[in-house]
Amino acid sequence: MKNWLNQHIQAIHIVLHKMRINLMSTLLICLVMGVTLCLPGLLYIVVSNLNDMAGAVKAEPQISVFLKLDASSTQIAAIDEELAQHAGVLSRRFVSRTEAWQELKAKSPITEGLNENPLPDAYFVQPKDVSPTAVDALKAEFQSYPGVELAQIDATWLKRLHALLGICEKAILILSAILGFAIIAIIGNTIRLQIVTQREEIEVSKLIGATDRFIRRPFLYAGTVYGVGGGIAALILINIIVSLFNFSITDFAKLYASDYKLSLLPLNIQLLLILFALSLGLLGSWLAVNQTMKKFNA
Amino acid sequence: MIKFDNVSKRYPSSDEILKNVSFEIDTGELVYVTGHSGAGKSTLLKLIAALERPTSGTVLINNQNVSKLKAAAVPYLRRKFGLVFQDHKLLYDRNCFENVALPLYINGVTGNEAAKRVRAALDKVGLLHKEKAMPITLSGGEQQRLAIARAVVSRPAILIADEPTGNLDAQYASDIMRIFDAFGHVGVTVIIATHDLNSIQANKKILQLQHGCLSTINTELAQQLRSTTNSETISTTHSTTTLSL
Numbered sequence: 379m380k381n382w383l384n385q386h387i388q389a390i391h392i393v394l395h396k397m398r399i400n401l402m403s404t405l406l407i408c409l410v411m412g413v414t415l416c417l418p419g420l421l422y423i424v425v426s427n428l429n430d431m432a433g434a435v436k437a438e439p440q441i442s443v444f445l446k447l448d449a450s451s452t453q454i455a456a457i458d459e460e461l462a463q464h465a466g467v468l469s470r471r472f473v474s475r476t477e478a479w480q481e482l483k484a485k486s487p488i489t490e491g492l493n494e495n496p497l498p499d500a501y502f503v504q505p506k507d508v509s510p511t512a513v514d515a516l517k518a519e520f521q522s523y524p525g526v527e528l529a530q531i532d533a534t535w536l537k538r539l540h541a542l543l544g545i546c547e548k549a550i551l552i553l554s555a556i557l558g559f560a561i562i563a564i565i566g567n568t569i570r571l572q573i574v575t576q577r578e579e580i581e582v583s584k585l586i587g588a589t590d591r592f593i594r595r596p597f598l599y600a601g602t603v604y605g606v607g608g609g610i611a612a613l614i615l616i617n618i619i620v621s622l623f624n625f626s627i628t629d630f631a632k633l634y635a636s637d638y639k640l641s642l643l644p645l646n647i648q649l650l651l652i653l654f655a656l657s658l659g660l661l662g663s664w665l666a667v668n669q670t671m672k673k674f675n676a
Numbered sequence: 677m678i679k680f681d682n683v684s685k686r687y688p689s690s691d692e693i694l695k696n697v698s699f700e701i702d703t704g705e706l707v708y709v710t711g712h713s714g715a716g717k718s719t720l721l722k723l724i725a726a727l728e729r730p731t732s733g734t735v736l737i738n739n740q741n742v743s744k745l746k747a748a749a750v751p752y753l754r755r756k757f758g759l760v761f762q763d764h765k766l767l768y769d770r771n772c773f774e775n776v777a778l779p780l781y782i783n784g785v786t787g788n789e790a791a792k793r794v795r796a797a798l799d800k801v802g803l804l805h806k807e808k809a810m811p812i813t814l815s816g817g818e819q820q821r822l823a824i825a826r827a828v829v830s831r832p833a834i835l836i837a838d839e840p841t842g843n844l845d846a847q848y849a850s851d852i853m854r855i856f857d858a859f860g861h862v863g864v865t866v867i868i869a870t871h872d873l874n875s876i877q878a879n880k881k882i883l884q885l886q887h888g889c890l891s892t893i894n895t896e897l898a899q900q901l902r903s904t905t906n907s908e909t910i911s912t913t914h915s916t917t918t919l920s921l
């Protein structure tokens with residue numbers, strides 16, 4: 379156990395020592411990773427801030443329930459009863475077809491050619507839960523009541539916004555995946571070059587009894603360190619960029635008497651980003667080590 | 677300790693380098709492997725040190741059959757040996773201390789314990805004052821001694837040297853042979869491949885290879901060879917010197 383720990387400490391020592399000697403190239407690799415990783419990070423900030431804004435908007439979606447023209451009074455009473463007792467309904471307002479007709483006639487000349495009232499009775503329902511899925515479910519339920527001609531959600535723009543943000547989230551995932559491959563390639567190539575330059579050392583070590591694991595270990599640690607370094611570099615870049623933007627955004631928001639500003643990445647997302655970078659670094663170096671070591675089978 | 681039974685070795689697209697070689701080496705013996713160049717000395721040593729596996733026959737080291745050893749177990753077997761390579765195989769990107777420390781690091785020995793043992797090994801070969809020097813600044817004899825220090829630092833039970841005096845003049849050569857002798861005296865099994873019959877001591881076992889076959893295993897032969905070559909050397913001193921130049 380002590381020996382095992384010793385070997386790992388020793389490998390980390392070797393890696394850090396080599397990185398100190400090649401400090402400039404180590405920092406550059408971390409910076410390349412940082413720049414690559416900060417792109418999806420920034421996009422995430424933009425989308426999550428938009429999401430917050432969308433949540434803050436009091437959209438109050440309303441469901442209009444239009445009844446059939448030939449709905450019987452018992453059916454209307456049943457619907458009224460149903461809506462009154464429904465757990466998802468905050469409030470309801472009944473507008474009879476005659477009321478609506480009067481209202482329309484007063485507002486618009488469109489009714490002039492019409493002899494008969496074409497409008498149905500209607501309920502306007504305020505749901506308790508305003509999330510798009512809940513509103514949707516409610517709408518579908520109302521639609522199924524007997525005597526209902528059409529249930530319709532107003533404020534569909536909110537739904538569209540949410541759909542758009544959903545697309546953005548998917549774009550972030552895809553971008554992260556593509557850039558993830560780029561990072562694996564960067565780290566893999568760096569490690570491969572390191573292995574090649576240390577070929578002599580590896581061969582001698584193998585001749586005098588080094589296990590494959592002993593030889594791999596420093597390279598895997600190097601990849602991991604590059605990953606963590608890249609993750610930290612990305613966070614620093616993101617924070618700098620967001621802070622720079624916030625100067626202008628607070629000025630802009632003041633014009634609207636708002637103290638709005640972009641929020642930074644939450645802590646768990648920051649940790650996740652570093653973890654993501656770490657695993658990419660490890661994966662990249664692991665692939666490089668596996669590929670390159672095959673050539674050194676002494 | 678080391679037992680070869682009908683061992684043959686052939687590399688892909690080559691003739692047999694070793695043919696049906698059988699012998700035994702006991703613990704603490706000092707053994708010379710001789711023969712003209714290309715007779716298979718290096719291959720024999722590589723088979724002993726588990727750097728190669730035999731094409732046929734069995735190589736037993738401490739009753740372990742090398743041919744049947746799993747790849748993952750080979751490194752642990754190699755650690756039992758101290759190897760001195762014909763071309764030193766020193767690492768020129770680090771100083772003498774770091775070169776000698778490498779086998780210890782591989783064994784997981786680090787820190788003060790490693791430093792103590794590295795200095796002891798350097799002291800044994802008379803290079804203690806050069807621990808910070810880079811190997812490239814050392815003379816040929818010093819590099820060879822550094823390679824020996826690296827071979828013995830992890831206190832191996834078996835020391836194997838391939839032409840350790842190959843490119844050295846007589847003074848350095850006898851220095852180095854004295855170092856090997858000293859290890860032989862403390863119970864280390866020492867196996868030395870050499871074509872330099874002058875460096876062979878009397879009353880030691882000799883494995884003489886000829887075109888891949890073991891022609892003689894003899895202790896008395898040592899004396900014979902020695903006396904004949906000595907007289908030859910004396911008569912041809914002049915020509916050998918010019919040749920080696």
